[in-house]
Amino acid sequence: MSRIKHFPLPDTGEGLTEAEIVKWHVGPGDTVEVNQTIVEIETVKAVVELPCPYAGTVSDLLAPVGQVVEVGVPIIAIDVGGDGPPSEADGSSSDAGAGQESDNGRVAALVGYGARTGPARRRTRKQAAPARPERPAASASPAPATAPAPDPATAPAPPEAERRTGTVPLAKPPVRKLAKDLGVDLRSLRGSGPGGVITRDDVENAVVTEPEVPTSGAPFQPEAPDRRVPVRGVRKATAQAMVRSAFTAPHVTEFLTVDVTPMMDLRARLRNHPDFRDVRLTPLAFAAKAVCLAVRRTPDVNAAWEEESGEIVYKSSVHLGIAAATPRGLVVPKVRDAHRLTLRELASALENLATTAREGRTAPADMLGGTFTITNVGVFGVDTGTPIINPGESAILALGAIRDMPWVVDGQIVPRKVCQLALSFDHRVVDGQQGSQFLADVGALLADPGMALTF
The missing domain is CATH 3.30.559.10 (Chloramphenicol acetyltransferase-like domain)
Known part of the structure; x- marks a missing residue:
């Protein structure tokens, strides 16, 4: 029976809080061994190669190249086999001491980096919004047959006032900052991303600008759009x-x-x-x-x-x-x-x-x-x-x-x-x-x- 273990992004010993996935050396279906290099990550200081803490078969890559991942977030799923039931984060196996959770819930040190001393300290994070809209709980009384629930995918956009007083919109921090810089109210947008997540394109498309009218000559036409590079x-x-x-x-x-x-x-x-x-x-x-x-x-x-x-x-x-x-x-x-x-x-x-x-x-x-x-x-x-x-x-x-x-x-x-x-x-x-x-x-x-x- 297969047993899945998730390997979370570790702290490589420099107070790391996040890192970008630069290159995967393995893919789904590949067989991996303990301490085999599986991925390169870019921290705020250097590109670091991470070894695999488990032996088994790669089940899934949970973070694509280019994605910035926080420490503690799983980046790869590995099928380590075994007779136990399937597990999402099984830390009881003795295959490899790295990446497993101890009794206090702390993720152990990565193979080759050594154990960290002192009590575990984690960053305080804001409560993440759900990736997909959750279905409402079943009511004790069935809804009348004449009033079926509308399909969210085909339902018309809510009115402006309703959108402005609704729940917190789904958007990643860089997109929220972009919206703030451009003066766009995220509550007025409908996300085109998975699960209704608001994307950068949604924000940029919502910006209404009037071209500057030149005093003379032909209108100015930029040769190419401005290039934006995330600061990381x-x-x-x-x-x-x-x-x-x-x-x-x-x-x-x-x-x-x-x-x-x-x-x-x-x-x-x-x-x-x-x-x-x-x-x-x-x-x-x-x-x-x-x-x-x-x-x-x-x-x-x-x-x-x-x-x-x-x-x-x-x-x-x-x-x-x-x-x-x-x-x-x-x-x-x-x-x-x-x-x-x-x-x-x-x-x-x-x-x-x-x-x-x-x-x-x-x-x-x-x-x-x-x-x-x-x-x-x-x-x-x-x-x-x-x-x-x-x-x-x-x-x-x-x-x-x-x-x-x-x-x-x-x-x-x-x-x-x-x-x-x-x-x-x-x-x-x-x-x-x-x-x-x-x-x-x-x-x-x-x-x-x-x-x-x-x-």
């Missing part, structure tokens, strides 16, 4: 973090223009050194090493302001965040314990970090717990900028493009390799003197790498 995933997380930082931490930005010709000369020599032939040695690696050395003299830039405890926490390690532009948006993976790495080790770590980020394989845990960030805007040909500090940190360095520019050396104007640096810091933690000293130290190390011997 990496873009949503980045926006929330930047707004929180910009309106919480008092930002100060300082700039420094540096002659980095000696650094570029050293880079050219090291490329031919046996220890560096198998790594990509970039100016970013030199900047990362300079930051780690300068932190020793100005630990304030590697600290964090804690509002809850009323403390400034000085971090003992440098977990260096590197802002990386990817097809999914801006991500900031971390190089752990960067202060312990040599220049070659930093170059190798940065190369692996960039490759993993571009492929969307950065683990969520690798983007948490940073202490200082570098954003390399120079790769885009930009001289500098005013970067926004990542939440939980106190400073961020922007590395600009390296250009051939006229420079005064020993009273003579000569062409040199010049780069602009910009340091943004949280003025609650870092004073102007400390920020200036740190920026000057980084600049000195890039202008004369031999200064590293003095740190």
Whole structure:
């Protein structure tokens, strides 16, 4: 006899509340094993592969590609077989410990992610409206034969006043927001979706606009309709973090223009050194090493302001965040314990970090717990900028493009390799003197790498 188990979307260990289904690796009828990768989901931080907690046959995929699913909502149904009666969410089987419910009703941790400690905490959700209109309960007295119940599918639309005083209309949150933005009353609409759900098209079709009459010439005709993209995933997380930082931490930005010709000369020599032939040695690696050395003299830039405890926490390690532009948006993976790495080790770590980020394989845990960030805007040909500090940190360095520019050396104007640096810091933690000293130290190390011997 078949026995169906539902696998709910788990929390992958980063405080996940929802995720988008990116790609299914299985389909109905496929045989699956425990820990086999079955689906890719996009969280607010990265694309994550989920393993299967059960062995059996896929009965149904409950969430299509592109759908955003909340944690705890079933995404796949699996027939695990067995002699017991069919079950919608049977957690008594010992096939796999993940995805099962404990005695307190909490969904256990996903295979490979480990058990979570502490009491279960769930988000408070609004009561969901039924997906389909429910039939009225049978009356004790049969209805007269001359007054049959009207068919909801063919019944005429209720009058405007009745619709406005009716029940809460069925619509998803994005559709409700769209209706609010466009000034459309959902109670005045009849949903064309399954079970009478109001769709985006229903809202847009209800908007009555009058074309603007031009004062002269032919009427304006747009070349193509506007493109709308839901704000979610990496873009949503980045926006929330930047707004929180910009309106919480008092930002100060300082700039420094540096002659980095000696650094570029050293880079050219090291490329031919046996220890560096198998790594990509970039100016970013030199900047990362300079930051780690300068932190020793100005630990304030590697600290964090804690509002809850009323403390400034000085971090003992440098977990260096590197802002990386990817097809999914801006991500900031971390190089752990960067202060312990040599220049070659930093170059190798940065190369692996960039490759993993571009492929969307950065683990969520690798983007948490940073202490200082570098954003390399120079790769885009930009001289500098005013970067926004990542939440939980106190400073961020922007590395600009390296250009051939006229420079005064020993009273003579000569062409040199010049780069602009910009340091943004949280003025609650870092004073102007400390920020200036740190920026000057980084600049000195890039202008004369031999200064590293003095740190």
